[in-house]
Amino acid sequence: MQPESEKIELRIAYLEELKQWVFNAFEVGQNLNEVFSHVKADKSDVEIFDAVIEQLEQLYGFSKMAFMLVDEKDNDFSLIACKPNVMQDQIQAEIDGQIKCGNFAWALSQTKACVVHSSTMPTTSVLHVLSTKSRVRGMFMGVTEKKIDDVNDSMMSFLTMLLLGIANTLESRELYRYVNEQNANLEKLVTSRTKELEEARVEAENASKVKSTFLANMSHEIRTPMTSVIGYAEWLESGSIDESERQEATGAILRTGRHLLKIINEILDISKIESQKIDLEIMAVPLHNMLEESARLLSAQALAKGLKFEIKHSFPLPKIIMTDPTRLKQILLNLCSNAIKFTDEGEVSIDVVYEAASGKIKFSVNDSGIGIPAESIDSIFESFTQADSSTTRLYGGTGLGLNISKRLAEMLGGTIEVSSVLGEGSCFAVTIDPGESSGDDFAENYAAFSKTIAVQQESSDPVKLARLSGKVLVADDNSDNQRLVGFHLGKRGIKVVMADNGQQAVEHALVDDFNLVLMDMQMPVVDGLEATELLCSSGYSAPIVALTANASKEDMDKCLAAGCVDFLTKPFDKRRMNQVLEKYLPLAGVNESEQSIETLDKEFEALTEKFLLSLPEKKLNIEVALASQNWSELKSLMHQLKGTSGGYGFPDLGDAAAKVESLLKSQDTDGVDKLMKDFNEEFQKVVIS
Amino acid sequence: MATLDVMIVDDDVASRDLLSGMLRTQFQAKITSVADGVDAMRMCRDKSFSIIFLDIEMPRTDGFEALKVIKSLHPNQFVAMVSGHSSLDYVKKAMGMGANGFIVKPFSTSRVQAVIDKYTAEK
Numbered sequence: 001m002q003p004e005s006e007k008i009e010l011r012i013a014y015l016e017e018l019k020q021w022v023f024n025a026f027e028v029g030q031n032l033n034e035v036f037s038h039v040k041a042d043k044s045d046v047e048i049f050d051a052v053i054e055q056l057e058q059l060y061g062f063s064k065m066a067f068m069l070v071d072e073k074d075n076d077f078s079l080i081a082c083k084p085n086v087m088q089d090q091i092q093a094e095i096d097g098q099i100k101c102g103n104f105a106w107a108l109s110q111t112k113a114c115v116v117h118s119s120t121m122p123t124t125s126v127l128h129v130l131s132t133k134s135r136v137r138g139m140f141m142g143v144t145e146k147k148i149d150d151v152n153d154s155m156m157s158f159l160t161m162l163l164l165g166i167a168n169t170l171e172s173r174e175l176y177r178y179v180n181e182q183n184a185n186l187e188k189l190v191t192s193r194t195k196e197l198e199e200a201r202v203e204a205e206n207a208s209k210v211k212s213t214f215l216a217n218m219s220h221e222i223r224t225p226m227t228s229v230i231g232y233a234e235w236l237e238s239g240s241i242d243e244s245e246r247q248e249a250t251g252a253i254l255r256t257g258r259h260l261l262k263i264i265n266e267i268l269d270i271s272k273i274e275s276q277k278i279d280l281e282i283m284a285v286p287l288h289n290m291l292e293e294s295a296r297l298l299s300a301q302a303l304a305k306g307l308k309f310e311i312k313h314s315f316p317l318p319k320i321i322m323t324d325p326t327r328l329k330q331i332l333l334n335l336c337s338n339a340i341k342f343t344d345e346g347e348v349s350i351d352v353v354y355e356a357a358s359g360k361i362k363f364s365v366n367d368s369g370i371g372i373p374a375e376s377i378d379s380i381f382e383s384f385t386q387a388d389s390s391t392t393r394l395y396g397g398t399g400l401g402l403n404i405s406k407r408l409a410e411m412l413g414g415t416i417e418v419s420s421v422l423g424e425g426s427c428f429a430v431t432i433d434p435g436e437s438s439g440d441d442f443a444e445n446y447a448a449f450s451k452t453i454a455v456q457q458e459s460s461d462p463v464k465l466a467r468l469s470g471k472v473l474v475a476d477d478n479s480d481n482q483r484l485v486g487f488h489l490g491k492r493g494i495k496v497v498m499a500d501n502g503q504q505a506v507e508h509a510l511v512d513d514f515n516l517v518l519m520d521m522q523m524p525v526v527d528g529l530e531a532t533e534l535l536c537s538s539g540y541s542a543p544i545v546a547l548t549a550n551a552s553k554e555d556m557d558k559c560l561a562a563g564c565v566d567f568l569t570k571p572f573d574k575r576r577m578n579q580v581l582e583k584y585l586p587l588a589g590v591n592e593s594e595q596s597i598e599t600l601d602k603e604f605e606a607l608t609e610k611f612l613l614s615l616p617e618k619k620l621n622i623e624v625a626l627a628s629q630n631w632s633e634l635k636s637l638m639h640q641l642k643g644t645s646g647g648y649g650f651p652d653l654g655d656a657a658a659k660v661e662s663l664l665k666s667q668d669t670d671g672v673d674k675l676m677k678d679f680n681e682e683f684q685k686v687v688i689s
Numbered sequence: 690m691a692t693l694d695v696m697i698v699d700d701d702v703a704s705r706d707l708l709s710g711m712l713r714t715q716f717q718a719k720i721t722s723v724a725d726g727v728d729a730m731r732m733c734r735d736k737s738f739s740i741i742f743l744d745i746e747m748p749r750t751d752g753f754e755a756l757k758v759i760k761s762l763h764p765n766q767f768v769a770m771v772s773g774h775s776s777l778d779y780v781k782k783a784m785g786m787g788a789n790g791f792i793v794k795p796f797s798t799s800r801v802q803a804v805i806d807k808y809t810a811e812k
Binding site for chain 1: 769775791792
């Protein structure tokens, strides 16, 4: 038995040692704290664990140490750091041994150090899980030369604290990395979004700039002619002008008015194309006719500038093409008008060729004009762009035509290409898809080409318009329009009755006899559409023609569905107006058989009466001629009666007169008395009736 | 064309005679004439006609009332209203009630022709 003093000695030594250890532990704690505070910096796991191992070695005197971490991919433990490095194999063998004997698993389930016999050597192994509240992150193993019983519990508790700290540090480091990564991603996302937004902003700004420029140009383009319209109109209103000045003013108003209308139509075209609202009306079109019609308009323009204009055909050409003739003509007229506008001498031509390879027709509009600078060629198809803004002042134009033409050409299955040599001329080549055409439809020469279709030649020249007869009801709430239409109709000899709204239109139409009704579609009280529907459902038989400012196909269809037979768009195209009038009204004085029954009924009565009243005088003339044997006079009188009697409903009198006339024609006067007796009998019948 | 079997409803003798004369001579129609809406409705109880020319302004039962009853008996009966007024309200009312034609006195043959054409087209 040890003496008491010796026990105390031992006890003191032990406490002394423990005190030393606690000091060391503080130091290690401090050092590790230092290590942990640096984990946010870019230190690798290995570096951290090496530092930890160093501290633990100092404190615990482990001869071998190892840190294993859970591999997130396969949930397996892999060795991340060990000491001494050269003994890695032995260390790994010890770990495997602990796994095999189940100590490893036991340690995983504990939150404290598991002190066990080493499996591969006569030492003691300390296994300690590396875990946080959320999950197991790894395992620590230390090998000490001490006996199991000599391993101090307090020291092991401190190990638990240290390792918990390490595990938490690892976790926060991971979170920190994750947050950093998210931040980086977010930053990247924000950057790319910002870039996208910026691009969108620039694009929107550009678009808005283009629109503003467009609007500015447009309002300028519209304001300029408006100024002269108003100016000249004010001048006219002042009244203190002579005839030539008046002509000048009205001429200018008409000219600028037409120009304005053109601008407005083109703007509408563009907006229709942009909103894809243009409906093509594809139909079979005789190519020769289409070209001739265009040429008629263009030759006059060219001639006015002293230019030659011609169409050059490269045969074979299809006789019939499938396209929208209105749009195709619009393209050709636009390109040719441009060509003429920019050419001061020489010629403008359209070269027409069928390109068998592509199956398309090419119309090349060539001119010998000023040409287009190379740097401007790409932009001439943009809205409101002319090669040089000064050209606008010099040559006028809206700058919309080419843009429209190109888009229309694309809608017709082709495109427009341009080539030009500055100062020598330009070539605008339009291709369109002419649809399917069979071999027989091709003309090999001009004779065959031009003979293909007999067409009605509608003259664009102002010809003397024949007088028409009949009565027309004009329903329009706008008194200016009323006067305009009234004037136009009056000029052609047509009687006109006005209605200010749909109600008046219906009431007039039902009471009075009209050959034709011109019905404005937008009117107060009852609009034209409703009035037309009412009239048609009431059995109204005179043709009703719609007047409308809305020239869309949808509106036209609505008018036709309501019962209109045709339509005129405002402002009125005089030629269309004349076409409509000529279609529905009879010519004055001739073709009376074509007159509608209404007119006949009334006019006929009046005319018949007039005819009957004139008969006694005619009879007297006839007696005189007969008595004086003035055969030629008698013949001419009989000729007149032959022509008119039948028309007034007295065919027998006409026949009798015809017989007398034909007898006198044959220079035979012998039978005159007999025939005159018959004639007189018929004459009496008529007079008595 | 099959013979038109027409009924004329008008309280005014002169109007009735004028229309029936026109229909007989120009359109070879078979005519039934009655002087008021009550008689017209009575006639329609037993049979329908090709066309009924129905005056609006009549004593006792006016044209609109007669039209309503006739249309309820024979929804497809072709009825042309005849009126001394061309008022839009009349036209709208008549058409709204299902009338098939509307002519205003005095009328020419062509108006009657138009109504008959419409009848033929719709038949």
